[in-house]
Amino acid sequence: MKLPACYVSATEAAHALPLHIVDRDGFAAWRATQSDAIGAWLDAHAFDASPCSCLALPGSDGAPAGAILGVGDMLDPCSYAHAPRALPAGDWAPASDLPAGTLRALQLGWGLGSYAFDRYRTPKPVRTRLALADADAEALDVLTACARVRDLVNTPTQDMGPDQLEDVARGIAQAHGAEFTAITGGDLLEQNFPAIHAVGRASHRAPRLLALRWGEASHPHVAIVGKGVCFDTGGLDIKPADGMRNMKKDMGGAAHAIALAELVMARKLPLRITLLVPAVENAIGPNAFRPGEVIATRTGVSVEIDNTDAEGRVILGDALAYAGEQSPDLVLDFATLTGAARIALGPDLPALFSNDDALAQAWLDAGMQVRDPLWRMPLWRPYLRYLTSKVADLANAGSKMAGSVTAALYLERFVPGDMPWAHLDTYAWNDSDRPGRPAGGEALGLRAAFEMLKSRAS
Structure with missing residues (x-):
């Protein structure tokens, strides 16, 4: 197993320095085992093992x-994520045996804290490495999935349009022996994906529906759908400059869906998966879809375009309808869908909507277990009145009331009523740097989704 650069095998790091990992509750007991000199050093630095604290301990030669390392929740990977940046350069190994869950969290947190997006600049050398006696393979795969989301979201649109997103998904399919197809441009109309085509037709890069299929027919079938708006100008209802600045992130849902599918395949879960990504650029041009137009959808439901900046739900409608036609046991979708979800829950808590209480609870419980939290929001169906159109079956927007709820209700219209479905409205972004959460693209709800699927598969 080839380790990422931030790790080193214990056999190659015979001189790794000891890293004592302590929380506030255990600090007094740990300190009682140390020398008077170390105690004086701790006092001089007022060290009390507060979360995200770190202190080098001196040797007799001054080195x-x-x-x-002061940590909070021992099972939260981000409790350890400050270590790679805070420690002196060198190789580090836990000073004592750690429980399996703690060691797994340390390994993942070290990787999350070491992440840097260096595609467009000279990479900085790795300063610190964690010495692993026995690397946890699943934690490494989870780290790869989180980095996949970050890399995809961080990549500017000139290098991550619908065509490049297709290249990524196709490459992943080839690596895992999955079937892959892409329906592109005018073929979307011929194969009855009119809503995807309508949103993406104004771009010089053709809209498309990406489909990856993997797994044995006898295994439970999960459809994973991700919103792939590779850039969102807002369309003719154009966004202001500050609202458009980070819209390379509007394919964050697709990034989550692709990374989750890749993780399921890497871990060889006994599942059958169908990954669907409607990939478009919501551009402005002579043939851009317009406010007030009525567009067709795959299910035959007509949709009046109240706002061209509510385009994500429009493309997802066709994709969710197609997912339902595959008769999966479960449908999950990921989307950077609404600013209203951020207003309600802030940037760290994705909003979870589901038509199935057991499914929603399973995802919530998994999030608590792996410290990747989300929050359930209501599918309050009386609010469908806010999507009423006088000329079509449905409007794609309407009121400013309960924006994340009405967006989820819109999506639900395209899911077969008896099919378990969950929708995650995720931010996919960090606005500022924090340990383990660098500014830029972020995986939110991904680890929880994988843990839930792993439990269902077992």
Whole structure:
């Protein structure tokens, strides 16, 4: 197994320095085992093992002889994510045996904290490495999935349009022996995906529906759908400059869906998966879809375009309808769908909607277990009145009331009523740097989704 650069095998790091990992509750007991000199050093630095704290411990020659890492929740990977940036350069190994869950969280948190998006600049050398006696393969695959989301979202649109997103998905399919197809441009109309075509037709890069299929027919079938708006100008209802600045992230749902599918295949879960990504650019041009138009959808439901900046739900409608036609046991969709979800829950808590209580609870429980939290929001069906159209079956927007709820209700219209479905309205972004959460693209709800699927598969 080839380790990422932030790790080193214990056999190659015989001189790794000891890293003492302590929380506030255990600090007094740990300190009682240390020398008077170390105690004086701790006092001089007022070190109390607060979360996200770190202190190098001096040796007799003045060089670091070890370090102590203050953490909060021992099972939260981000409790350890400050370590790679805070420790002195060198190789580090846990000073004592850790429980399996703690060691797994340390390994993942170290990787999350070491992440840097260096595609367009000279990479900085790796300063610190975590020495692993026995690397947790699943934690490495989860780290790869999180980095996949970050990389895809961080890549500017000139290098991550619908065509490049197709290249990524196709490459992943080939790596895992999956079937892959793409329906592009005018073929979307011929194969009855009119809503995807309508949103993406104004771009010089053709809209498309990406489909990946993997797994044995006898296994439970999960459809994973991701919103792939590779850039969102808002269309003719154009966004202001500050609202458009980070719209390379509007394919964050697709990034989550692709990374989840890749993770399921990497771990060889006994599932059958269908990954669907409607990939478009919501551009402005002579043939851009317009406010007030009535567009067709795959199910035959007509949709009046109240706002061209509510385009994500429009393309997802066709994709969800197609997912339902595959008769899966479960449908999950990921989307950077509404600013209203951020207003309600902030940037760290994705909004979860589901038509199935057991499915919603399973995803919530998995999020708590792996410290990747989300929050359930209501599918309050009386609010369908806000999507009423006088000329079509449905409007794509309407009121400013309960924006994330009405967006989810719109999507539900395209899911077969008896099919378990969950929708995650995720931000896919960090506005500022925090340990393990660098500014830029972020995987939110991904680890929880994988943990839930792993449980269902077992």
